[in-house]
Structures are given as structure tokens and as C-alpha cells.
Amino acid sequence: MRQILNIAHYEIAHILRDKILLLIVFIVPLFYAVLFGIIYIAGTLQHVPLGIVDLDHSVESREIVSTFENTPNFKVIPEVNDYAGLEAGMKNGAIRAGVVIPEDYSQKLSQHQLTEILTVYDGSNMIYGLNSRKYLQQVLNTFSAGQTAAYLGGLGMTKKEITNVMDTVSFSMQVWYNPTFSYTTFIFMGLVVMILHQVGFMSISLTVTREKEQNSWIQFVSTAVPSWKIFVGKAIPYFIANFFNYGLLLWFSARFIDVKIGGSVALILLLGLLFNIIIVSLGFVISLYAPNSLQITRYLMIMSVPLFVISGYTWPSTHIPEVLNKIAQSMPYTWMANGFRLVTLKDWGFADMSMTLAVLAGMAVLTSFFALTFSKCRKPLVQTGLVVNETTSYPRKR
Amino acid sequence: MIKQSLAIMKRELFYMWRDKGMRNIMLFGPLLGLLLFAGVYSYQRVGDIPTAIVDLDHSSASRQVVMGLENAKDLKVVAYPETYDELEKLIHKGDAIVGIVIPENYGKDVDLRRQTKIAVMIDGTNMAYATNATTAVLTVTRTLGAEAGIKTLIAQGIEPDQAKEAYQSIEFREEAWFNPTLNYAYFLVLAFALNMWQQFSTLASCMNVVGEKGFGSWIQIKASGISRLKLFFNKSLVHIFVIMLIVLPIYFFAFVVFKLPLASSWSMLLLFTFAFAVALHSLGTLMSSIFSNAINASRFGMVVALPSFVISGFTWPLEAMPQWFQPIAWILPQTWFFQGINYLSFKNPGWEFISHYLLILGLMAVLFYSLAALAARLREKAFR
Numbered sequence: 001m002r003q004i005l006n007i008a009h010y011e012i013a014h015i016l017r018d019k020i021l022l023l024i025v026f027i028v029p030l031f032y033a034v035l036f037g038i039i040y041i042a043g044t045l046q047h048v049p050l051g052i053v054d055l056d057h058s059v060e061s062r063e064i065v066s067t068f069e070n071t072p073n074f075k076v077i078p079e080v081n082d083y084a085g086l087e088a089g090m091k092n093g094a095i096r097a098g099v100v101i102p103e104d105y106s107q108k109l110s111q112h113q114l115t116e117i118l119t120v121y122d123g124s125n126m127i128y129g130l131n132s133r134k135y136l137q138q139v140l141n142t143f144s145a146g147q148t149a150a151y152l153g154g155l156g157m158t159k160k161e162i163t164n165v166m167d168t169v170s171f172s173m174q175v176w177y178n179p180t181f182s183y184t185t186f187i188f189m190g191l192v193v194m195i196l197h198q199v200g201f202m203s204i205s206l207t208v209t210r211e212k213e214q215n216s217w218i219q220f221v222s223t224a225v226p227s228w229k230i231f232v233g234k235a236i237p238y239f240i241a242n243f244f245n246y247g248l249l250l251w252f253s254a255r256f257i258d259v260k261i262g263g264s265v266a267l268i269l270l271l272g273l274l275f276n277i278i279i280v281s282l283g284f285v286i287s288l289y290a291p292n293s294l295q296i297t298r299y300l301m302i303m304s305v306p307l308f309v310i311s312g313y314t315w316p317s318t319h320i321p322e323v324l325n326k327i328a329q330s331m332p333y334t335w336m337a338n339g340f341r342l343v344t345l346k347d348w349g350f351a352d353m354s355m356t357l358a359v360l361a362g363m364a365v366l367t368s369f370f371a372l373t374f375s376k377c378r379k380p381l382v383q384t385g386l387v388v389n390e391t392t393s394y395p396r397k398r
Numbered sequence: 399m400i401k402q403s404l405a406i407m408k409r410e411l412f413y414m415w416r417d418k419g420m421r422n423i424m425l426f427g428p429l430l431g432l433l434l435f436a437g438v439y440s441y442q443r444v445g446d447i448p449t450a451i452v453d454l455d456h457s458s459a460s461r462q463v464v465m466g467l468e469n470a471k472d473l474k475v476v477a478y479p480e481t482y483d484e485l486e487k488l489i490h491k492g493d494a495i496v497g498i499v500i501p502e503n504y505g506k507d508v509d510l511r512r513q514t515k516i517a518v519m520i521d522g523t524n525m526a527y528a529t530n531a532t533t534a535v536l537t538v539t540r541t542l543g544a545e546a547g548i549k550t551l552i553a554q555g556i557e558p559d560q561a562k563e564a565y566q567s568i569e570f571r572e573e574a575w576f577n578p579t580l581n582y583a584y585f586l587v588l589a590f591a592l593n594m595w596q597q598f599s600t601l602a603s604c605m606n607v608v609g610e611k612g613f614g615s616w617i618q619i620k621a622s623g624i625s626r627l628k629l630f631f632n633k634s635l636v637h638i639f640v641i642m643l644i645v646l647p648i649y650f651f652a653f654v655v656f657k658l659p660l661a662s663s664w665s666m667l668l669l670f671t672f673a674f675a676v677a678l679h680s681l682g683t684l685m686s687s688i689f690s691n692a693i694n695a696s697r698f699g700m701v702v703a704l705p706s707f708v709i710s711g712f713t714w715p716l717e718a719m720p721q722w723f724q725p726i727a728w729i730l731p732q733t734w735f736f737q738g739i740n741y742l743s744f745k746n747p748g749w750e751f752i753s754h755y756l757l758i759l760g761l762m763a764v765l766f767y768s769l770a771a772l773a774a775r776l777r778e779k780a781f782r
């Protein structure tokens with residue numbers, strides 16, 4: 001025990017002395033969470049700039065315009081008033097959606113002829129595209145209901161009769177788990193888990209390469225301390241720091257970013273625990289076999305986008321080819337991010353989560369086995385080729 | 399004179415090639431990324447949204463509704479659970495995204511012109527599903543509601559033509575411009591690959607100044623009497639050349655092999671990319687002149703490069719970010735690049751629009767290079 005604590009103490013001293021490592025361990029996670037939090041704070045896309053081309057200029061067409069003016073989902077841009085303006089505005093991004101009312105709109109309406117309203121939206125950004133499309137549908141549903149009511153009124157029906165007809169079959173739509181369609185609830189926690197993933201790996205994966213670069217790894221290898229104690233001692237500080245960050249970021253997200261985090265606290269803690277074990281032990285193993293610190297830093301950083309995209313967290317895994325799903329399933333991030341969402345949003349219990357928990361536990365056992373039993377054969381730093389980080393900035397006593 | 403420049407360039411190219419880790423990343427990384435992303439988004443659209451229908455009525459009227467839903471665009475009925483509880487379980491487990499419940503006595507109520515309500519549930523956890531599902535449901539319910547209404551009116555003795563007109567006097571036509579099928583692959587594959595490319599380029603350019611210090615060759619170079627300006631100019635030239643060289647296969651695969659849309663001309667695209675490469679390289683150089691070793695420069699380069707895609711507003715729009723944050727986002731060259739790429743690939747906004755972007759990227763390059771020179775100067779003084 002004493003040996004382990006000694007090593008842990010030594011590692012903590014390292015973290016405290018290496019200012020940048022200290023930043024990475026304690027400041028960077030919160031910094032990123034705050035940054036992404038600011039970006040996604042609005043949660044839903046509102047006030048989509050809309051151009052309305054009213055070629056009719058009648059009372060009836062004014063009604064359509066005012067329907068759009070009265071929804072917070074759109075912001076009508078008055079400068080756009082002809083088709084050329086609409087096209088130009090869509091092209092330069094001044095507007096993201098448009099409505100065109102034909103010139104004979106009121107005339108056809110009064111003559112009981114079919115008339116057509118054109119709606120357009122910008123597909124070059126899918127978030128604008130899909131939401132505008134949804135909003136347009138909503139407004140048009142309301143508007144056409146109003147039209148029908150007016151028409152029936154014209155036939156001499158009373159208000160009650162009209163409601164009776166129109167509500168013969170009505171639809172009630174509920175959105176479960178994320179009723180406001182919040183993008184924050186959707187994507188933000190996936191980014192937070194990615195931050196914890198990357199920062200966790202970044203910090204521990206330098207622990208052995210640093211010793212090698214300072215020629216002190218030999219001290220560990222040659223003393224009579226078993227491998228598992230070296231690993232445990234070195235891992236403890238990072239393990240605690242990672243868990244602290246996990247709690248901190250969850251608290252921050254729930255308190256300030258208004259992310260929905262429900263579900264069983266025990267499960268959330270268990271997920272965090274397993275994920276943390278995997279990161280710490282896998283990071284340690286990487287550090288043992290990696291050529292040097294610079295390469296680790298580089299490779300780790302560029303993994304974040306592919307891992308995120310392939311995990312099925314945003315683009316649903318039902319729409320990803322099976323081969324890629326298999327690859328994704330071998331990554332801890334996939335299980336952690338999706339599992340976290342299922343617990344916090346859908347309130348999955350232990351029984352529902354058994355698969356996720358079993359896989360994560362399996363990964364934790366496997367990675368910690370390799371970390372605990374690493375061979376103490378000395379593998380020197382790779383010296384062939386270019387050693388770019390010859391001059392390290394690790395603080396030394398002068 | 400030129401000979402000296404060529405010698406510096408040759409040396410730099412040699413160094414970059416010998417940095418094996420960097421070489422592998424630069425040669426294979428972005429292309430592997432592009433292939434991976436193209437694979438992930440190979441379905442292109444979120445259609446076939448798994449839907450479950452509970453028909454508690456089993457009448458001919460309710461079966462008509464079921465048929466209407468089966469034929470709805472983007473919905474795919476995968477299950478017909480018997481009870482509401484079963485449906486709830488399906489949605490809870492994620493096996494169905496949309497759930498529809500047709501109440502008991504539906505057929506009877508419709509016949510007797512009593513009001514009846516069909517319940518629709520949508521799982522909102524994944525927005526890629528949820529927005530599409532909502533639109534699909536809104537469209538189909540409008541049609542179904544109109545059909546039911548027309549029937550009621552006719553039953554009340556109103557002329558069929560009039561009844562129809564009451565519901566269908568206005569037709570709504572929708573058009574998605576620039577990306578008519580709302581294809582996710584068009585939107586994201588190239589952007590993600592370019593995001594990886596800009597990360598690698600940041601890594602490479604972070605070696606600009608610090609590389610020399612790291613090699614311990616700094617003194618040698620100083621002794622050789624080559625001017626700093628000349629040295630770094632030629633080094634940077636090589637870096638930018640390499641950065642541009644790597645982007646070419648990405649563009650080739652994206653536009654020629656995968657046939658992603660490119661609205662603008664190739665020359666415009668390449669010119670714009672070149673301007674960004676210079677601006678990005680200047681930012682990397684600034685990082686490398688501030689920090690004392692390659693790891694730290696790489697780390698801080700990445701601190702900027704990693705979130706820059708999210709900040710750039712390529713996916714979650716800039717306009718939806720807080721007002722005060724938007725000017726900050728525009729400080730990064732990446733924001734200009736990703737915004738510009740979106741316009742170039744989908745819209746071809748014309749020279750006037752892009753020249754503004756080019757000008758800003760150019761100014762950024764001048765600013766960051768100057769700051770880098772200043773920082774390097776100051777550090778050198780501190781070393782003495």
C-alpha cells in the first residue's frame with residue numbers, strides 16, 4: 001500500500017509541476033464544456049430568416065404573411081419582396097426559407113379554383129433545412145385549418161358545427177424524452193463524453209513516455225515493485241481527476257446549460273466508473289508501447305471526429321453499414337455515449353442496460369488486465385528517425 | 399540566392415518526410431477519414447423511420463388509417479403491437495421511433511360523427527430522426543384529417559365538390575433548394591474530411607518555428623547567416639505546398655469519385671482553399687513561436703483546431719449561438735473556411751461574395767505571421 005501511495009504521490013507532484021498537464025487535467029475539460037455550452041445554449045433553432053414573396057397583395061395573401069409573422073420559429077425579412085430577391089437571399093444566406101404566393105391567389109380562391117403556394121427552404125445546412133421544413137409544415141397545417149373553417153363558415157355552418165366537422169378525426173402529437181426538440185439535450189452530452197474521453201487519454205497516456213524521456217522509467221522497471229503496483233500508483237491520481245471532472249461536467253451541464261439529466265444516479269455513477277477504468281488502463285497501456293509523447297498527442301487528437309461520427313450518437317446506427325457498426329461497437333466511446341443518453345433521457349434501468357454494462361465491464365476487465373500485468377522488460381524510446389521532442393519542457397530543478 | 403532558397407525547401411521537405419508519424423497522418427489520415435465518413439453516411443437520408451401502430455379498433459375505417467400510414471413517405475411500419483403498453487416498450491427500447499394509437503370505437507365514432515382522437519408519439523432523443531419523423535407525421539395527418547373531414551361533410555349532405563374544396567383549395571408545394579433530397583452525405587462527408595485535414599495541417603504547421611528549436615539546429619542556421627525572413631518564408635512555402643497537396647486527393651475523391659455537389663468552379667474552390675491554407679498555417683506558426691516545444695505547440699494548436707468545426711457554425715448555425723459569441727467565432731480562420739466551403743459546394747455565390755472571404759483570410763495571415771515573428775523575437779531575447 002505504501003509503495004502505491006508513494007508512486008501516486010510522485011505522479012501528483014508531476015502533474016502539479018507540469019503546468020500544461022495541470023491545465024489539461026483540471027481546466028481544459030471545463031473550458032470545452034463551457035465553450036460548447038455557450039454554442040448550444042439556445043437549444044432550439046428559432047427565428048429562421050424567411051422571405052415572403054407576395055405577388056398578390058390582397059387581404060387573403062396578407063393573412064398568410066401575418067400567420068408567418070406571428071410564429072417565433074420564423075423571422076420575416078421585409079427586404080425580400082420579389083422572386084429575384086428570394087433567390088439572391090437564399091444564395092447569400094440572408095434568408096434560409098421562403099414562401100411564394102401567386103399573383104392570382106385571391107382571385108382563384110374566390111372563384112373556388114385550386115391555387116398553389118410554394119414553400120422553399122435551404123438544404124445546404126441540414127439543421128436549417130430540416131427545421132424550416134418542419135416549421136413550414138406546422139404553419140401550413142394551422143393555416144389550412146383556418147381556411148377550411150372559413151370556407152365552412154361561408155356555407156352557413158355555425159362555429160360549433162365547424163369544430164365538430166373538423167375535429168371528427170384529430171391528431172394529438174406528443175414528443176417523448178425531448179419534448180422541446182432541444183439540440184442541447186441531443187448533442188451536448190455526446191460532446192461532453194468526448195471531452196472526458198479525450199482529456200482522460202491525453203493526461204494518462206503521457207505518464208510512461210514522460211518517464212522514458214526523462215530516463216527515469218528505468219527506476220520503475222528495476223526496483224522490486226510489482227507491475228500492478230506501478231500501474232495502480234500511477235493511475236490513482238488520474239482516476240480521481242477523471243471522476244472529479246465527470247461529476248463537475250455533469251453538474252455544470254445540468255445546472256447551467258439546462259440539459260436534461262434524469263435517470264438512476266447509481267447507473268450514471270456506474271457508467272462513469274467503468275468508463276474511467278477503461279480510459280485509465282487503456283491510456284496506460286498506450287503509453288507503455290507508444291514511441292513518444294508527441295505521437296500520442298497527435299494520434300489521440302485526430303481520433304475524436306471519426307469516433308464521434310461512427311458511434312451512432314448523431315447519425316443513427318440503423319442507417320450505418322453493418323461493418324462500420326461492428327467497428328464502432330469495439331470502441332468504449334460508442335457504448336458510453338449511447339448508454340449515458342439512454343439512462344439520462346429514457347430512464348433505462350439496470351435490466352435494460354445489462355448489455356451496455358456487460359460490454360463496458362468486459363472492456364474494463366480486459367484493459368486493466370493488460371495494464372496490471374505489463375512486462376517490465378525495458379523498451380527504450382524509439383530513437384530511429386526523427387526525435388522531435390528532444391527538448392521537453394518538463395520542469396526540472398535547476 | 400535562389401539556390402539557397404531551394405536548399406532550405408529541400409531540407410524542410412526532407413524533415414517533414416522523416417517525421418514518420420506526421421507522414422503517416424498526412425498521407426493517409428484525411429483520405430481514410432473521407433472513406434469512413436462516406437461509409438457512415440452511405441444511406442444519405444433518414445428515411446424508413448421505424449413506426450409502430452396500435453390498432454385498437456380493427457374496423458375498416460381504422461385499417462384505412464393504417465394503410466395511409468403505411469404509404470406515408472419516410473415512415474416504415476415495423477410492428478403492430480396489440481396494446482399501448484407494448485408500444486410504449488418498443489419506443490422505450492428504441493425499436494420504434496414513431497408510435498401511433500388508433501382508439502377503440504374509432505370506426506363507430508367516425509360513422510356517428512363523434513369526435514375521436516388518434517395519438518401520435520415521437521421519440522425526440524435523436525434529432526436526426528425526430529425532425530424527419532415530425533414532418534412525415536404532419537404531412538400524413540393533414541391528408542388523413544382532410545379525408546375524414548370530407549367524408550363527414552358529404553355525410554352531412556354537402557356536395558362532394560364543395561366538401562373537397564373546403565379542404566383542398568390550396569395546395570402546398572415544397573422545394574428544398576441546393577440539396578433537393580436533403581442528403582446528409584452531401585452535407586457532412588466532405589466537411590468532416592476537411593475538418594480532419596485542417597487538424598493535420600495545424601499539427602504540421604505547429605512545427606514551423608519550434609521544429610528548429612527542437613532539432614537544436616537553430617544555432618547552426620544562425621551561424622550560416624541566412625536571414626530569418628528567408629528561412630521561414632521558404633519553410634512556410636513548403637508547408638503550404640504540402641498542405642495543398644494533401645487536399646487535392648480529398649477533393650478528387652469527394653467530387654469526382656463520390657460525386658458530391660460542387661456548385662462553384664474548381665479554380666474558385668482551389669483559390670479559396672489556398673487562402674485558408676495560408677491563414678491556417680499562419681495560426682499554426684504563431685502557436686509554434688509562442689510555445690517552447692513541439693508537444694505543447696501541438697497541444698495548443700489542437701485546443702483551437704478541435705472545437706473549431708463546432709464553432710464554425712457549419713452544423714449548428716452561427717445565428718443560433720448567443721449574439722455576443724458570434725464575433726468571437728468569426729476570429730477563427732476555420733469559421734470563414736467552413737462557411738465558405740458550404741457556399742461554394744452548394745450555392746456558387748459568385749466572386750463578389752467570395753472575394754470578401756479571401757480578403758479576410760489574407761488579412762488574418764498577415765496578422766498572425768506578424769505576431770509570430772514578434773513572439774519569436776521576444777522569446778529569443780528571453781533566451782539570451
